Amino acid sequence: MRLGIIGLPNSGKTTLFNALTRQNLATAAASSGQFEVHTAVVNVPDPRVDRLSAMYNPRKTIYATITYADIGGLDKGISQGGLKGQFRQELAQADGFVHVVRAFQDDTVPHPYVTVDPARDVEILDAEFLLSDLVAVEKRLEKLHGDLRIRGKTVDKAVPIELELMEKLKAQLEADRPLRDLELTADELRLIRGYGFLSLKPVLIVLNLGDDPGDSAITLHYDHRQSAVVALRGKIEAELAQLDAADAAVFMEEYGITELSAARVIRLSYELLAIQSFFTVGEDEVRAWSIPVGATAPEAAGAIHSDLQKGFIRAEVMKYDDLIAAGSEAALRASGKLRLEGRDYVVKDGDIVHIRHSS
Ligand SMILES: Nc1nc2c(ncn2[C@@H]2O[C@H](COP(=O)(O)OP(=O)(O)OP(=O)(O)O)[C@@H](O)[C@H]2O)c(=O)[nH]1
Ligand SMILES: [Mg+2]
Incomplete structure (x- = not known):
């Protein structure tokens, strides 16, 4: 990040x-x-990392x-x-x-x-960013309109979709509003990700x-x-x-x-940045990993290593508060609070995760 x-x-x-x-x-x-x-x-x-590090006494704390x-x-x-x-x-x-x-x-x-x-100073740079985005949107619109004209009816069906989206962005910018104020869908965000709009x-x-x-x-x-x-x-x-x-x-x-x-x-x-942390723990290292809010267990595994995502079987999950309350991992396991989660599990901030994998 x-x-x-x-x-x-x-x-x-x-x-x-x-x-x-x-x-x-x-x-x-x-x-x-x-x-x-x-x-x-x-x-x-992150005080949680400090706490986990004190508990596991690992060689590395990251x-x-x-x-x-x-x-x-x-x-x-x-x-x-x-x-x-x-x-x-x-x-x-x-x-x-x-x-x-x-x-x-x-x-x-x-x-x-x-x-x-x-207030005036914030306005000055905000206006620059709006203008920069507007120039980029207009350039893209020109290109899309050109595509429509050249290829006529056989045009790729993605073109009118993007065109409509770009028109929406343009209207927002012309109204002096930042693009982040628009409620865009995940699909729309994906479409415009490559432009780096400020x-x-x-x-x-x-x-x-x-x-x-x-x-x-x-x-x-x-x-x-x-x-x-x-x-x-x-x-x-x-x-x-x-x-x-x-x-x-x-x-x-x-x-x-x-x-x-x-x-x-x-x-x-x-x-x-709408990112959150999950942790991995052990004698070797206690570590915080960054993932987007809403990431699933396999995606979290992928943050550690792509092989773990590919070979993902299950995630063993401890809740941070449960672990602290139990006092040790052994005590938490004994109390039956260790959870086994599958592919659809949405990882929460503070989860302590161990990935079971086939790779
Ligand atoms: N009195 C006071 N002076 C400050 C403060 N913050 C920065 N300065 C001074 O303002 C001057 C500019 O600070 P910088 O941090 O270099 O500002 P900048 O935004 O990086 O400036 P440029 O990179 O040259 O655009 C320096 O002489 C700083 O010591 C502050 O909180 N109080
Ligand atoms: Mg400077």
Whole structure:
């Protein structure tokens, strides 16, 4: 899973990237405004994994991960005539976005539109994404209409279906609404998956607050599907991410911070992607695996290895809460709470799964 960190120049993208990934990339008051991408993989914090690891004492403990990409260079006008090349590719391949919006006042850091105005800034990039999608939809419509004209009555029956769908997307975009607000069927989503439409992707808006205590009152209304808003103090979080746990604790007390937001942002972005975790356990490793909500037992097996999906026989499933309540796997087995599930079983978040297979 890959999340693109986007935002206007100087909004604090790299600062947030550093806070989430514990890196120390240079930030600058003078934005270069250039297309530039930095990526890092982070563990998704999960107390359940910690607990299971304490129970099984495995050689390895592996958390679910998310890749964050700090994408510099987005600004007003970028989608005029369609996003091009590497830039388009980088955005299109993201599974979702973390949209950093400046809410901090700081005269030493110039704002590209002078005043600090989070709602306006969100609008600016949203409009760019709508325009980028509209250009792509119109291009596709042109091609589909061309196919209809050339081949006349013997046209592939998929063409009119896609045409109708594209017209629906176009109407949505022309009404200034993101594609993720449309209720599309699984079939429709499959049809358009290859286009990488930007306004279809889930988005987490991060309000980057300053240190002024009054900043905590700043809010933003963003009433769209598959989206959420969180606020944090990016600069402090980035500084804290550089410290070891003991020093960070002292620092946090000084600033009156009870919990780091970075961990919360990582979890929120994981949930926003509509993915969930199941676990495998043993002496060798305790591991969290990511699957889409709604995935079946064979699909979960496939996340581990394609051979396990092909040779799938059954899944032994322990509920996380049952295991914790029982105290050990042996006790859970003795109580008859180990379940045997077949191909149609829909795996739930927190399931501990052992795949029986024939391969
Ligand atoms: N006061 C204050 N300054 C911040 C905060 N977050 C970022 N800055 C400063 O704002 C400047 C820009 O931050 P960056 O993280 O580089 O912003 P960016 O969005 O990555 O900028 P570009 O990649 O150049 O577009 C730097 O000087 C940061 O130190 C914050 O929460 N408070
Ligand atoms: Mg940057």
